[in-house]
Amino acid sequence: MIHSDEKNLPEKLSDDIVSYILEEKLQPGDRLPNESVLAEKLGAGRSSVREAVKLLASRNIVTVRQGSGTYVSASPGVVEDPLGFTFIGDKRKLAADLLEIRFLLEPSVAAWAAARAEEEDIRRIRKLCDETEQLLKEGKDHTKKDVEFHTAIGISSKNLVVPRLMPVINSAVPLFIDLTKNVLRQETIDTHREITEAIAAHDAARASDAMYLHLVYNRRLIREA
Protein backbone atom coordinates (compact mmCIF):
# COMPACT_ATOMS: atom_id res chain seq x y z
CA MET A 1 0.00 0.00 0.00
CA ILE A 2 1.24 3.48 -0.81
CA HIS A 3 0.18 6.21 1.59
CA SER A 4 -1.53 9.16 -0.08
CA ASP A 5 1.17 11.67 0.82
CA GLU A 6 3.74 9.44 -0.86
CA LYS A 7 1.75 8.93 -4.06
CA ASN A 8 3.65 9.63 -7.22
CA LEU A 9 2.20 11.12 -10.41
CA PRO A 10 0.94 7.89 -12.05
CA GLU A 11 -0.75 6.89 -8.79
CA LYS A 12 -2.47 10.28 -8.49
CA LEU A 13 -3.50 10.09 -12.15
CA SER A 14 -4.97 6.61 -11.61
CA ASP A 15 -7.17 8.12 -8.86
CA ASP A 16 -8.21 10.84 -11.33
CA ILE A 17 -9.15 8.23 -13.95
CA VAL A 18 -11.28 6.37 -11.35
CA SER A 19 -13.06 9.67 -10.59
CA TYR A 20 -13.56 10.19 -14.34
CA ILE A 21 -15.12 6.68 -14.70
CA LEU A 22 -17.48 7.40 -11.77
CA GLU A 23 -18.43 10.93 -12.88
CA GLU A 24 -19.08 9.87 -16.47
CA LYS A 25 -20.94 6.81 -15.15
CA LEU A 26 -18.95 4.53 -17.47
CA GLN A 27 -20.22 0.95 -17.27
CA PRO A 28 -18.38 -2.39 -17.56
CA GLY A 29 -17.32 -2.83 -21.18
CA ASP A 30 -17.38 0.92 -21.93
CA ARG A 31 -14.32 2.27 -23.71
CA LEU A 32 -12.14 4.95 -22.14
CA PRO A 33 -10.90 7.89 -24.20
CA ASN A 34 -7.55 7.14 -25.84
CA GLU A 35 -4.24 8.04 -24.23
CA SER A 36 -3.77 11.45 -25.80
CA VAL A 37 -7.37 12.54 -25.05
CA LEU A 38 -7.01 11.34 -21.43
CA ALA A 39 -3.65 13.11 -21.14
CA GLU A 40 -5.27 16.36 -22.28
CA LYS A 41 -8.29 15.96 -19.97
CA LEU A 42 -6.04 15.30 -16.96
CA GLY A 43 -3.39 17.84 -17.89
CA ALA A 44 -0.63 15.25 -17.82
CA GLY A 45 1.92 13.68 -20.14
CA ARG A 46 1.09 10.61 -22.20
CA SER A 47 3.75 8.43 -20.58
CA SER A 48 2.40 9.21 -17.08
CA VAL A 49 -1.13 8.37 -18.28
CA ARG A 50 0.19 5.09 -19.71
CA GLU A 51 1.73 4.24 -16.30
CA ALA A 52 -1.55 5.13 -14.56
CA VAL A 53 -3.53 2.86 -16.90
CA LYS A 54 -1.12 -0.01 -16.13
CA LEU A 55 -1.76 0.45 -12.39
CA LEU A 56 -5.54 0.38 -13.00
CA ALA A 57 -5.17 -2.77 -15.12
CA SER A 58 -3.26 -4.48 -12.29
CA ARG A 59 -6.26 -3.72 -10.02
CA ASN A 60 -8.69 -4.99 -12.71
CA ILE A 61 -10.43 -1.63 -12.92
CA VAL A 62 -9.69 -1.42 -16.64
CA THR A 63 -8.83 -4.02 -19.28
CA VAL A 64 -6.29 -3.14 -21.96
CA ARG A 65 -6.89 -4.85 -25.32
CA GLN A 66 -3.86 -4.48 -27.57
CA GLY A 67 -4.67 -2.57 -30.75
CA SER A 68 -8.24 -1.91 -29.61
CA GLY A 69 -8.23 0.31 -26.55
CA THR A 70 -8.82 0.49 -22.81
CA TYR A 71 -12.18 -0.64 -21.38
CA VAL A 72 -13.87 -0.66 -17.98
CA SER A 73 -13.48 -4.25 -16.68
CA ALA A 74 -16.44 -6.64 -16.38
CA SER A 75 -16.28 -6.54 -12.55
CA PRO A 76 -14.28 -3.38 -12.00
CA GLY A 77 -12.06 -3.42 -8.92
CA VAL A 78 -12.58 -7.11 -8.20
CA VAL A 79 -9.10 -8.60 -8.41
CA GLU A 80 -8.35 -12.26 -9.00
CA ASP A 81 -7.66 -13.14 -5.37
CA PRO A 82 -9.26 -10.20 -3.52
CA LEU A 83 -8.72 -11.53 0.00
CA GLY A 84 -5.11 -12.67 -0.54
CA PHE A 85 -5.68 -16.41 -0.05
CA THR A 86 -2.46 -16.99 -2.05
CA PHE A 87 -0.58 -15.85 1.06
CA ILE A 88 -2.28 -18.29 3.46
CA GLY A 89 0.10 -21.22 3.91
CA ASP A 90 -2.32 -23.81 5.34
CA LYS A 91 -4.54 -24.62 2.33
CA ARG A 92 -6.36 -27.46 4.10
CA LYS A 93 -7.51 -25.18 6.93
CA LEU A 94 -8.35 -22.51 4.35
CA ALA A 95 -10.64 -24.95 2.50
CA ALA A 96 -12.34 -26.03 5.74
CA ASP A 97 -12.77 -22.41 6.86
CA LEU A 98 -14.20 -21.39 3.48
CA LEU A 99 -16.72 -24.21 3.78
CA GLU A 100 -17.65 -22.96 7.27
CA ILE A 101 -18.43 -19.57 5.66
CA ARG A 102 -20.38 -21.19 2.81
CA PHE A 103 -22.63 -22.86 5.43
CA LEU A 104 -23.48 -19.42 6.81
CA LEU A 105 -24.14 -17.79 3.45
CA GLU A 106 -25.27 -20.17 0.75
CA PRO A 107 -28.48 -21.71 2.19
CA SER A 108 -29.88 -18.20 2.73
CA VAL A 109 -28.62 -17.05 -0.67
CA ALA A 110 -30.45 -20.02 -2.26
CA ALA A 111 -33.61 -19.05 -0.34
CA TRP A 112 -33.31 -15.42 -1.54
CA ALA A 113 -32.82 -16.70 -5.10
CA ALA A 114 -35.98 -18.82 -4.81
CA ALA A 115 -37.91 -15.78 -3.59
CA ARG A 116 -36.47 -13.28 -6.07
CA ALA A 117 -35.37 -15.11 -9.24
CA GLU A 118 -36.90 -13.96 -12.51
CA GLU A 119 -37.57 -16.20 -15.51
CA GLU A 120 -34.24 -15.34 -17.11
CA ASP A 121 -32.35 -16.14 -13.88
CA ILE A 122 -34.06 -19.54 -13.69
CA ARG A 123 -33.20 -20.28 -17.33
CA ARG A 124 -29.51 -19.47 -16.68
CA ILE A 125 -29.36 -21.57 -13.48
CA ARG A 126 -31.03 -24.53 -15.22
CA LYS A 127 -28.64 -24.29 -18.19
CA LEU A 128 -25.59 -24.29 -15.88
CA CYS A 129 -27.07 -27.19 -13.85
CA ASP A 130 -27.45 -29.17 -17.12
CA GLU A 131 -23.94 -28.32 -18.32
CA THR A 132 -22.32 -29.23 -14.98
CA GLU A 133 -24.25 -32.51 -14.91
CA GLN A 134 -23.13 -33.34 -18.46
CA LEU A 135 -19.46 -32.74 -17.58
CA LEU A 136 -19.78 -34.82 -14.39
CA LYS A 137 -21.34 -37.71 -16.33
CA GLU A 138 -18.53 -37.57 -18.88
CA GLY A 139 -15.96 -37.50 -16.07
CA LYS A 140 -14.65 -34.14 -17.29
CA ASP A 141 -13.48 -31.14 -15.21
CA HIS A 142 -16.63 -29.34 -14.03
CA THR A 143 -14.96 -26.77 -11.73
CA LYS A 144 -15.60 -23.73 -13.89
CA LYS A 145 -19.26 -24.56 -14.56
CA ASP A 146 -19.77 -25.46 -10.89
CA VAL A 147 -18.53 -22.02 -9.80
CA GLU A 148 -20.68 -20.38 -12.52
CA PHE A 149 -23.72 -22.31 -11.23
CA HIS A 150 -23.23 -21.02 -7.68
CA THR A 151 -22.52 -17.51 -9.00
CA ALA A 152 -25.75 -17.54 -11.06
CA ILE A 153 -27.67 -18.37 -7.87
CA GLY A 154 -25.83 -15.47 -6.18
CA ILE A 155 -26.88 -13.06 -8.94
CA SER A 156 -30.50 -14.29 -8.63
CA SER A 157 -30.48 -13.37 -4.91
CA LYS A 158 -30.59 -9.72 -6.09
CA ASN A 159 -28.21 -8.80 -3.26
CA LEU A 160 -25.45 -6.59 -4.75
CA VAL A 161 -22.73 -8.01 -2.51
CA VAL A 162 -23.37 -11.74 -3.02
CA PRO A 163 -22.19 -12.09 -6.67
CA ARG A 164 -18.97 -10.29 -5.71
CA LEU A 165 -18.45 -12.60 -2.70
CA MET A 166 -19.28 -15.79 -4.63
CA PRO A 167 -15.98 -16.18 -6.53
CA VAL A 168 -14.15 -15.65 -3.23
CA ILE A 169 -15.98 -18.30 -1.24
CA ASN A 170 -16.09 -20.61 -4.26
CA SER A 171 -12.30 -20.52 -4.52
CA ALA A 172 -12.60 -23.53 -2.18
CA VAL A 173 -14.13 -25.57 -5.01
CA PRO A 174 -10.93 -26.14 -7.05
CA LEU A 175 -9.02 -27.02 -3.84
CA PHE A 176 -11.13 -30.16 -3.55
CA ILE A 177 -11.97 -30.88 -7.15
CA ASP A 178 -9.88 -34.06 -7.43
CA LEU A 179 -11.71 -35.58 -4.51
CA THR A 180 -15.18 -34.42 -5.55
CA LYS A 181 -14.70 -35.59 -9.12
CA ASN A 182 -14.52 -39.18 -8.01
CA VAL A 183 -16.52 -39.44 -4.83
CA LEU A 184 -19.20 -36.79 -4.99
CA ARG A 185 -20.37 -37.15 -8.57
CA GLN A 186 -23.89 -38.48 -7.94
CA GLU A 187 -24.48 -36.35 -4.83
CA THR A 188 -23.45 -33.21 -6.74
CA ILE A 189 -25.78 -34.05 -9.64
CA ASP A 190 -28.71 -34.75 -7.31
CA THR A 191 -28.28 -31.78 -4.96
CA HIS A 192 -27.61 -29.30 -7.81
CA ARG A 193 -30.80 -30.54 -9.52
CA GLU A 194 -32.82 -30.22 -6.31
CA ILE A 195 -31.50 -26.66 -5.70
CA THR A 196 -32.39 -25.73 -9.29
CA GLU A 197 -35.94 -27.12 -9.11
CA ALA A 198 -36.57 -25.47 -5.71
CA ILE A 199 -35.49 -22.07 -7.06
CA ALA A 200 -37.60 -22.59 -10.22
CA ALA A 201 -40.60 -23.39 -7.97
CA HIS A 202 -39.88 -20.25 -5.87
CA ASP A 203 -39.77 -22.49 -2.79
CA ALA A 204 -37.35 -20.75 -0.40
CA ALA A 205 -37.27 -23.36 2.39
CA ARG A 206 -36.73 -26.20 -0.08
CA ALA A 207 -33.90 -24.28 -1.79
CA SER A 208 -32.22 -23.57 1.56
CA ASP A 209 -32.51 -27.25 2.61
CA ALA A 210 -31.12 -28.48 -0.72
CA MET A 211 -28.12 -26.12 -0.50
CA TYR A 212 -27.51 -27.16 3.12
CA LEU A 213 -27.49 -30.83 2.09
CA HIS A 214 -25.08 -30.02 -0.76
CA LEU A 215 -22.68 -28.45 1.74
CA VAL A 216 -23.07 -31.36 4.19
CA TYR A 217 -21.82 -33.75 1.48
CA ASN A 218 -18.84 -31.47 0.92
CA ARG A 219 -18.03 -31.25 4.63
CA ARG A 220 -18.24 -35.03 5.10
CA LEU A 221 -15.72 -35.39 2.32
CA ILE A 222 -13.30 -32.93 3.91
CA ARG A 223 -13.57 -34.81 7.23
CA GLU A 224 -12.76 -38.11 5.54
CA ALA A 225 -9.94 -36.70 3.39
Place this chain on the structure above:
Amino acid sequence: MIHSDEKNLPEKLSDDIVSYILEEKLQPGDRLPNESVLAEKLGAGRSSVREAVKLLASRNIVTVRQGSGTYVSASPGVVEDPLGFTFIGDKRKLAADLLEIRFLLEPSVAAWAAARAEEEDIRRIRKLCDETEQLLKEGKDHTKKDVEFHTAIGISSKNLVVPRLMPVINSAVPLFIDLTKNVLRQETIDTHREITEAIAAHDAARASDAMYLHLVYNRRLIREA
Protein backbone atom coordinates in the same frame (compact mmCIF):
# COMPACT_ATOMS: atom_id res chain seq x y z
CA MET B 1 -7.06 -7.46 -16.12
CA ILE B 2 -4.12 -8.34 -18.32
CA HIS B 3 -4.24 -11.78 -19.90
CA SER B 4 -1.14 -13.90 -19.22
CA ASP B 5 -0.08 -14.13 -22.86
CA GLU B 6 -0.08 -10.33 -22.99
CA LYS B 7 1.93 -9.81 -19.79
CA ASN B 8 4.91 -7.53 -20.16
CA LEU B 9 8.20 -7.89 -18.32
CA PRO B 10 7.31 -5.99 -15.09
CA GLU B 11 4.07 -8.02 -14.81
CA LYS B 12 5.95 -11.32 -15.21
CA LEU B 13 8.57 -10.15 -12.70
CA SER B 14 5.84 -9.25 -10.19
CA ASP B 15 4.60 -12.88 -10.45
CA ASP B 16 8.18 -14.04 -9.83
CA ILE B 17 8.44 -11.83 -6.72
CA VAL B 18 5.15 -13.31 -5.40
CA SER B 19 6.62 -16.81 -5.94
CA TYR B 20 9.77 -15.70 -4.10
CA ILE B 21 7.71 -14.42 -1.12
CA LEU B 22 5.81 -17.72 -0.96
CA GLU B 23 8.88 -19.95 -1.39
CA GLU B 24 10.91 -18.07 1.21
CA LYS B 25 7.82 -18.03 3.45
CA LEU B 26 8.22 -14.29 4.03
CA GLN B 27 5.69 -13.04 6.58
CA PRO B 28 3.84 -9.69 6.89
CA GLY B 29 6.39 -7.05 7.91
CA ASP B 30 9.38 -9.01 6.54
CA ARG B 31 11.76 -7.01 4.38
CA LEU B 32 12.40 -7.95 0.76
CA PRO B 33 15.94 -7.97 -0.64
CA ASN B 34 16.89 -4.60 -2.11
CA GLU B 35 16.40 -3.74 -5.76
CA SER B 36 19.83 -4.77 -7.01
CA VAL B 37 19.78 -8.10 -5.12
CA LEU B 38 16.26 -8.82 -6.46
CA ALA B 39 17.37 -7.87 -9.98
CA GLU B 40 20.25 -10.33 -9.78
CA LYS B 41 18.08 -13.13 -8.33
CA LEU B 42 15.46 -12.70 -11.05
CA GLY B 43 17.97 -12.07 -13.85
CA ALA B 44 16.38 -8.76 -14.76
CA GLY B 45 17.27 -5.07 -14.97
CA ARG B 46 16.81 -2.81 -11.95
CA SER B 47 14.30 -0.53 -13.69
CA SER B 48 12.06 -3.50 -14.59
CA VAL B 49 12.26 -4.71 -10.97
CA ARG B 50 11.31 -1.20 -9.79
CA GLU B 51 8.23 -1.29 -12.08
CA ALA B 52 7.31 -4.77 -10.80
CA VAL B 53 7.53 -3.59 -7.17
CA LYS B 54 5.19 -0.66 -8.01
CA LEU B 55 2.62 -3.10 -9.42
CA LEU B 56 2.84 -5.21 -6.24
CA ALA B 57 2.44 -2.08 -4.09
CA SER B 58 -0.73 -1.15 -6.01
CA ARG B 59 -2.11 -4.59 -5.11
CA ASN B 60 -1.03 -4.15 -1.46
CA ILE B 61 1.23 -7.19 -1.61
CA VAL B 62 4.25 -5.10 -0.60
CA THR B 63 4.61 -1.76 1.15
CA VAL B 64 7.33 0.63 0.01
CA ARG B 65 8.77 2.84 2.76
CA GLN B 66 10.86 5.60 1.27
CA GLY B 67 14.47 5.41 2.41
CA SER B 68 13.85 2.19 4.33
CA GLY B 69 12.97 -0.58 1.92
CA THR B 70 10.21 -2.81 0.63
CA TYR B 71 8.23 -4.96 3.07
CA VAL B 72 5.52 -7.64 2.84
CA SER B 73 2.23 -5.84 3.63
CA ALA B 74 0.30 -6.44 6.87
CA SER B 75 -2.54 -8.20 4.98
CA PRO B 76 -0.82 -9.05 1.72
CA GLY B 77 -3.06 -9.03 -1.34
CA VAL B 78 -6.03 -7.49 0.47
CA VAL B 79 -6.67 -4.24 -1.38
CA GLU B 80 -8.53 -1.27 0.03
CA ASP B 81 -11.85 -2.02 -1.68
CA PRO B 82 -11.45 -5.69 -2.66
CA LEU B 83 -14.96 -6.21 -4.02
CA GLY B 84 -15.12 -2.96 -6.00
CA PHE B 85 -17.94 -1.29 -4.01
CA THR B 86 -16.63 2.08 -5.31
CA PHE B 87 -18.18 1.12 -8.63
CA ILE B 88 -21.68 0.38 -7.26
CA GLY B 89 -23.82 3.45 -7.88
CA ASP B 90 -26.69 2.77 -5.45
CA LYS B 91 -25.02 3.25 -2.05
CA ARG B 92 -28.27 2.94 -0.08
CA LYS B 93 -29.02 -0.50 -1.54
CA LEU B 94 -25.36 -1.43 -1.01
CA ALA B 95 -25.61 -0.57 2.70
CA ALA B 96 -28.86 -2.54 3.07
CA ASP B 97 -27.40 -5.54 1.20
CA LEU B 98 -24.22 -5.46 3.30
CA LEU B 99 -26.37 -5.54 6.42
CA GLU B 100 -28.26 -8.54 5.00
CA ILE B 101 -24.89 -10.32 4.69
CA ARG B 102 -23.83 -9.27 8.21
CA PHE B 103 -27.01 -10.96 9.56
CA LEU B 104 -25.87 -14.22 7.97
CA LEU B 105 -22.29 -14.03 9.19
CA GLU B 106 -21.81 -12.05 12.38
CA PRO B 107 -24.03 -13.89 14.91
CA SER B 108 -22.22 -17.15 14.06
CA VAL B 109 -18.84 -15.42 14.06
CA ALA B 110 -19.61 -14.08 17.58
CA ALA B 111 -20.57 -17.60 18.67
CA TRP B 112 -17.30 -19.00 17.27
CA ALA B 113 -15.39 -16.24 19.06
CA ALA B 114 -17.11 -17.16 22.33
CA ALA B 115 -16.15 -20.80 21.82
CA ARG B 116 -12.57 -20.19 20.65
CA ALA B 117 -11.32 -16.87 22.06
CA GLU B 118 -8.13 -17.00 24.13
CA GLU B 119 -7.32 -14.67 27.02
CA GLU B 120 -5.40 -12.28 24.78
CA ASP B 121 -8.32 -12.11 22.30
CA ILE B 122 -10.72 -11.27 25.13
CA ARG B 123 -8.39 -8.54 26.44
CA ARG B 124 -8.23 -6.95 22.95
CA ILE B 125 -12.02 -7.13 22.42
CA ARG B 126 -12.68 -5.60 25.86
CA LYS B 127 -10.15 -2.80 25.24
CA LEU B 128 -11.80 -1.91 21.90
CA CYS B 129 -15.26 -2.09 23.50
CA ASP B 130 -14.07 0.39 26.18
CA GLU B 131 -12.48 2.72 23.63
CA THR B 132 -15.55 2.70 21.35
CA GLU B 133 -17.81 3.39 24.34
CA GLN B 134 -15.59 6.28 25.44
CA LEU B 135 -15.74 7.89 21.98
CA LEU B 136 -19.52 7.40 21.81
CA LYS B 137 -19.97 9.05 25.22
CA GLU B 138 -17.82 11.98 24.13
CA GLY B 139 -19.83 12.26 20.90
CA LYS B 140 -16.66 11.69 18.86
CA ASP B 141 -16.28 9.67 15.64
CA HIS B 142 -16.14 6.02 16.66
CA THR B 143 -16.17 4.46 13.14
CA LYS B 144 -12.56 3.26 13.14
CA LYS B 145 -12.73 1.72 16.62
CA ASP B 146 -16.13 0.19 15.83
CA VAL B 147 -14.71 -1.60 12.77
CA GLU B 148 -11.66 -2.69 14.83
CA PHE B 149 -13.99 -4.09 17.49
CA HIS B 150 -15.85 -6.24 14.95
CA THR B 151 -12.56 -7.25 13.31
CA ALA B 152 -11.12 -8.34 16.70
CA ILE B 153 -14.17 -10.59 17.15
CA GLY B 154 -13.52 -11.94 13.64
CA ILE B 155 -9.89 -12.75 14.50
CA SER B 156 -11.06 -14.50 17.70
CA SER B 157 -13.29 -16.81 15.62
CA LYS B 158 -10.04 -18.50 14.48
CA ASN B 159 -11.51 -18.86 10.99
CA LEU B 160 -8.85 -17.70 8.51
CA VAL B 161 -11.37 -16.15 6.10
CA VAL B 162 -13.40 -14.09 8.58
CA PRO B 163 -10.79 -11.38 9.46
CA ARG B 164 -10.25 -10.85 5.71
CA LEU B 165 -14.01 -10.55 5.09
CA MET B 166 -14.63 -8.27 8.09
CA PRO B 167 -13.29 -5.00 6.62
CA VAL B 168 -15.40 -5.69 3.50
CA ILE B 169 -18.70 -6.23 5.28
CA ASN B 170 -17.90 -3.49 7.79
CA SER B 171 -17.49 -0.98 4.98
CA ALA B 172 -21.23 -0.47 5.60
CA VAL B 173 -20.45 1.09 8.99
CA PRO B 174 -19.15 4.47 7.74
CA LEU B 175 -22.08 4.70 5.28
CA PHE B 176 -24.44 5.11 8.23
CA ILE B 177 -22.23 6.66 10.84
CA ASP B 178 -23.94 10.04 10.86
CA LEU B 179 -27.26 8.42 11.66
CA THR B 180 -25.92 5.98 14.23
CA LYS B 181 -23.92 8.67 16.01
CA ASN B 182 -27.07 10.42 17.10
CA VAL B 183 -29.71 7.74 17.34
CA LEU B 184 -27.96 4.51 18.19
CA ARG B 185 -25.49 5.67 20.84
CA GLN B 186 -26.94 3.90 23.86
CA GLU B 187 -27.97 0.77 21.91
CA THR B 188 -24.46 0.47 20.47
CA ILE B 189 -22.87 0.83 23.92
CA ASP B 190 -25.21 -1.74 25.46
CA THR B 191 -25.07 -4.35 22.69
CA HIS B 192 -21.27 -4.05 22.26
CA ARG B 193 -20.90 -4.58 26.03
CA GLU B 194 -23.22 -7.59 26.00
CA ILE B 195 -21.32 -9.14 23.04
CA THR B 196 -18.02 -8.59 24.87
CA GLU B 197 -19.20 -10.13 28.14
CA ALA B 198 -20.75 -13.14 26.34
CA ILE B 199 -17.46 -13.83 24.51
CA ALA B 200 -15.49 -13.39 27.75
CA ALA B 201 -17.83 -15.92 29.42
CA HIS B 202 -17.37 -18.33 26.45
CA ASP B 203 -21.18 -18.37 26.07
CA ALA B 204 -21.78 -18.96 22.34
CA ALA B 205 -25.58 -18.69 22.29
CA ARG B 206 -25.52 -15.46 24.32
CA ALA B 207 -22.85 -13.98 22.01
CA SER B 208 -24.88 -14.89 18.92
CA ASP B 209 -28.07 -13.40 20.42
CA ALA B 210 -26.28 -10.18 21.40
CA MET B 211 -24.80 -9.76 17.91
CA TYR B 212 -28.20 -10.45 16.35
CA LEU B 213 -29.78 -7.77 18.51
CA HIS B 214 -26.99 -5.33 17.56
CA LEU B 215 -27.80 -5.90 13.88
CA VAL B 216 -31.55 -5.57 14.48
CA TYR B 217 -30.98 -2.05 15.88
CA ASN B 218 -28.96 -1.23 12.77
CA ARG B 219 -31.62 -2.58 10.40
CA ARG B 220 -34.42 -0.70 12.14
CA LEU B 221 -32.43 2.49 11.65
CA ILE B 222 -31.97 1.83 7.94
CA ARG B 223 -35.71 1.21 7.55
CA GLU B 224 -36.51 4.50 9.27
CA ALA B 225 -33.86 6.49 7.39
